[in-house]
Amino acid sequence: MTFQQKLDAIVEQQNSLLCIGLDSELARIPAHLQNKLNPQFAFNKAIIDATHDLVCAYKPNTAFYEAQGAEGISELKMTCDYLREKYPDIVIILDAKRADIGSTNQGYAQFAFDYLGVDAITLHPYLGKDAILPFLERKDRGCFILCRTSNPGAGELQDMKVTPDTGNQAIKLYQYLAKKITEEWNENGNCGLVVGATYPGELEIVRRIAQHIPLLIPGIGAQGGDIEKTVKAGVDSGGKNAIINSSRAVIFAGNGSNFAQKARETALKLIKEINIYR
Amino acid sequence: MTFQQKLDAIVEQQNSLLCIGLDSELARIPAHLQNKLNPQFAFNKAIIDATHDLVCAYKPNTAFYEAQGAEGISELKMTCDYLREKYPDIVIILDAKRADIGSTNQGYAQFAFDYLGVDAITLHPYLGKDAILPFLERKDRGCFILCRTSNPGAGELQDMKVTPDTGNQAIKLYQYLAKKITEEWNENGNCGLVVGATYPGELEIVRRIAQHIPLLIPGIGAQGGDIEKTVKAGVDSGGKNAIINSSRAVIFAGNGSNFAQKARETALKLIKEINIYR
Numbered sequence: 001m002t003f004q005q006k007l008d009a010i011v012e013q014q015n016s017l018l019c020i021g022l023d024s025e026l027a028r029i030p031a032h033l034q035n036k037l038n039p040q041f042a043f044n045k046a047i048i049d050a051t052h053d054l055v056c057a058y059k060p061n062t063a064f065y066e067a068q069g070a071e072g073i074s075e076l077k078m079t080c081d082y083l084r085e086k087y088p089d090i091v092i093i094l095d096a097k098r099a100d101i102g103s104t105n106q107g108y109a110q111f112a113f114d115y116l117g118v119d120a121i122t123l124h125p126y127l128g129k130d131a132i133l134p135f136l137e138r139k140d141r142g143c144f145i146l147c148r149t150s151n152p153g154a155g156e157l158q159d160m161k162v163t164p165d166t167g168n169q170a171i172k173l174y175q176y177l178a179k180k181i182t183e184e185w186n187e188n189g190n191c192g193l194v195v196g197a198t199y200p201g202e203l204e205i206v207r208r209i210a211q212h213i214p215l216l217i218p219g220i221g222a223q224g225g226d227i228e229k230t231v232k233a234g235v236d237s238g239g240k241n242a243i244i245n246s247s248r249a250v251i252f253a254g255n256g257s258n259f260a261q262k263a264r265e266t267a268l269k270l271i272k273e274i275n276i277y278r
Numbered sequence: 279m280t281f282q283q284k285l286d287a288i289v290e291q292q293n294s295l296l297c298i299g300l301d302s303e304l305a306r307i308p309a310h311l312q313n314k315l316n317p318q319f320a321f322n323k324a325i326i327d328a329t330h331d332l333v334c335a336y337k338p339n340t341a342f343y344e345a346q347g348a349e350g351i352s353e354l355k356m357t358c359d360y361l362r363e364k365y366p367d368i369v370i371i372l373d374a375k376r377a378d379i380g381s382t383n384q385g386y387a388q389f390a391f392d393y394l395g396v397d398a399i400t401l402h403p404y405l406g407k408d409a410i411l412p413f414l415e416r417k418d419r420g421c422f423i424l425c426r427t428s429n430p431g432a433g434e435l436q437d438m439k440v441t442p443d444t445g446n447q448a449i450k451l452y453q454y455l456a457k458k459i460t461e462e463w464n465e466n467g468n469c470g471l472v473v474g475a476t477y478p479g480e481l482e483i484v485r486r487i488a489q490h491i492p493l494l495i496p497g498i499g500a501q502g503g504d505i506e507k508t509v510k511a512g513v514d515s516g517g518k519n520a521i522i523n524s525s526r527a528v529i530f531a532g533n534g535s536n537f538a539q540k541a542r543e544t545a546l547k548l549i550k551e552i553n554i555y556r
Contacts, residue, residue, distance in 0.1 A: 025385065063378055063385030069355060069393040074348035097378050099402065100341055101429040101501075107303065107341030115347040124377065124402040126424055130431030146404055151379040153408030157455070160440040163448060170441060173451075177435070223379075 003091075003119055003142035003190050007214060010056045010089050011240055017231070017278070018271045019057040019093065020263075021218065021247025022047065022079065025064045026072075028248075030255045040065065040075040043259075045082055047251050050260035054267045057091035057243055058083060059216075080116040092118040093216065093243070097146065099124040105134040113141050120144055122194055122216070125177055129185050139188045142214070145181055147206055148174040150196025150219035174202065178209040192216055195234070197225025197244070204233035214241045220270075221249025227270070231277035239278040246270060281369075281397055281420035281468050285492060288334045288367050289518055295509070295556070296549045297335040297371065298541075299496065299525025300325065300357065303342045304350075306526075308533045318343065318353040321537075323360060325529050328538035332545045335369035335521055336361060337494075358394040370396040371494065371521070375424065377402040383412040391419050398422055400472055400494070403455055407463050417466045420492070423459055425484055426452040428474025428497035452480065456487040470494055473512070475503025475522070482511035492519045498548075499527025505548070509555035517556040524548060 011017060022044050026034075029043040036042045048058065060079060065072035083092055094116060098108045112121045120142030123132055135143045148158055158174040181191050193210055195203045197219035207215065217234050219225035227244075234242035250270070254262025289295060300322050304312075307321040314320045326336065338357060343350035361370055372394060376386045390399045398420030401410055413421045426436055436452040459469050471488055473481045475497035485493065495512050497503035505522075512520035528548070532540025 023382070061378070061382055061385075063376075063382045063389070065385075066351075066389040067385035067393070069389065070348045070352035073344075073351050077347060095378075097402070098341075098375065100339070100373075100375050101427065104301070104339055104341045107339075107343075107345035111341070111344040111347065115345070124375070124404055126402055126404050126435055127427050127429055128431035128434030128436070130434075131427070131429045149379065149405050149409070151405055151409045153406035156406030156408070156458075157404055157451075158406070160442075160451070160454070162438040162440050162451070164438075173435075173438070173440070176438070180434075 002140060004214065006119060007056065007091055008240065010091055013089065014053065014056055015275065016054055016056050016271045017242050017244045017274055018055050018267060019059050019243045019245040020047065020051055020055050020250050020267060021095070021245050022058055022060040022251065023064050023247040024251065026068055028252055030259050032257060038075050038078060040068070040072065041078040044079040046260040047263050048083060048087070050264040051267045052087050052090065054264070054271055055090060057093055059093040059095050059245055061095040077116055080118055084117055091120065093120040093122065093142070093144065094118040095122045097122050097124055099127050099132055101127065102131050102133055105132060109134045109138060113138055120192070122146065136185065136188060136190065139190055142190050142192055144192040144194050144216045147178050147193040148195045148199055148202045150198045150223055150225070154196065154199070175205060175209060178206045182210045182213060186213060194218070197230040198223055200226060200229035200233045203230065207233060207236070212236060212241070214243060216243045216245065218245040218247070220244060221246035227273050228277050231274050235278055244274055280418060282492070284397060285334065285369055286518070288369055291367065292331065292334055293553065294332055294334050294549045295520050295522045295552055296333050296545060297337050297521045297523040298325065298329055298333050298528050298545060299373070299523050300336055300338040300529065301342050301525040302529065304346055306530055308535070308537050310535060316353050316356060318346070318350060319356040322357040324538040325541050326361060326365070328542040329545045330365045330368065332542070332549055333368060335371055337371040337373050337523055339373040355394055358396055362395055369398065371398040371400065371420070371422065372396040373400045375400050375402055377405050377410055379405065379409050380411055383410060387412045387416060391416055398470070400424065414463065414466060414468065417468055420468050420470055422470040422472050422494045425456050425471040426473045426477055426480045428476045428501055428503070432474065432477070453483060453487060456484045460488045460491060464491060472496070475508040476501055478504060478507035478511045481508065485511060485514070490514060490519070492521060494521045494523065496523040496525070498522060499524035505551050506555050509552050513556055522552055
């Protein structure tokens with residue numbers, strides 16, 4: 001099964017474009033879990049069990065596990081193992097934002113796709129296509145490449161006007177990249193793009209350029225992206241292929257013993273609102 | 279002590295610009311170590327003990343440790359702990375090529391600077407300055423930002439002609455970035471740039487733009503960069519501030535029981551050659 005097929009199937013099955021970001025920063029998880037064995041995994045397991053029927057994907061971000069060193073990586077693996085075993089239809093996207101030269105990327109691909117066993121990974125574009133081939137060549141896994149990110153200063157490089165060698169008119173770097181990835185990097189049909197919900201105008205432009213590939217859209221919730229604008233700009237012509245991510249607003253909706261229930265309530269509200277605008 | 283001061287002191291003390299990349303891929307380390315407890319650490323320890331008087335820096339690349347999951351991260355930490363304890367004057371550069379949005383980068387900074395305790399890290403520029411502030415704000419640590427990388431397809435994005443808003447003439451993206459980092463990102467004096475030895479022409483241009491900041495230069499050895507050209511193009515006007523990295527050509531110089539001695543011999547040859555051209 002290709003990544004696109006797995007994504008399409010779960011979106012259909014759950015009727016949901018929602019992805020929950022498992023940004024399970026140790027300092028922010030509820031106090032009653034802090035002294036448990038494997039607190040980050042215990043937290044994730046509760047969130048997953050409370051929301052698994054509402055999402056198309058979960059997206060753990062490696063930074064919050066690496067911050068705890070080998071122990072954190074171990075809890076990240078427990079989380080991925082749990083997901084694959086208990087909810088095998090749900091897509092797991094490792095938000096790792098990696099990219100090195102080719103031979104080195106073999107190590108990262110091994111970490112993401114073999115050790116953790118995730119379905120997709122996020123990648124930096126700066127080194128070019130040849131460097132990320134070890135990811136692209138894994139035909140059954142998705143590669144979400146950073147295109148227009150959600151941070152306030154995203155435009156500093158991404159909005160630079162570039163002049164392609166073909167003599168075409170100058171366009172912004174992120175637009176050039178969206179075109180290049182769609183036309184040249186996506187030979188195996190497993191590329192996606194990361195575009196922040198905090199920039200719905202740019203999201204609309206990317207969707208126009210990359211009509212048929214999945215967009216991973218972080219930035220609703222804590223970062224303030226507007227849901228109506230995000231959904232309308234992000235989905236393809238079939239109302240799909242947009243993975244709309246909320247992390248902190250969902251997983252830290254509550255911090256008492258009912259935190260998982262609070263997360264479920266927030267996620268429910270989100271998918272209802274998302275589905276209005278699809 | 280600032281990162282620059284630590285770098286200057288060790289370069290002076292060892293009379294060496296050589297950095298050894300600890301790309302200690304498990305499958306490639308000598309057979310007699312494979313069945314040991316903590317084989318990657320055992321390998322690194324032997325390499326370090328055999329070469330510590332020859333280098334200004336060691337540069338472990340996270341990919342080769344992450345490939346082994348939590349166990350690999352644990353051996354990476356053992357390596358960094360060993361270096362900091364036994365050879366505290368030597369610079370440790372974590373080749374992690376990270377960068378996420380600001381709040382997430384806190385996790386990576388914690389991993390690199392607090393958990394592993396390294397002196398510097400390599401970073402992707404694509405998200406812009408605001409995103410990498412959690413690294414830049416650690417004034418005593420170095421931030422080596424990818425500028426012109428060593429891979430064959432590096433130019434695909436990095437050589438794109440960009441037009442700055444100031445109305446200046448179009449220049450290549452990597453040149454624009456070198457200028458921007460030198461002039462705007464380096465407020466704390468802790469920025470460096472990564473420029474591949476496989477492109478001595480581009481290296482020379484970057485050194486002209488960024489006259490006073492450290493350059494981390496991978497790509498001699500296995501990747502084929504020319505030492506004379508690299509050294510002449512890479513050093514500053516004082517014959518310093520270039521960290522010239524070799525990884526596989528040094529650490530895998532031998533694969534028998536004398537592998538560490540072989541690594542030493544290769545490193546010795548390299549610093550002699552590097553020092554001819556400084």
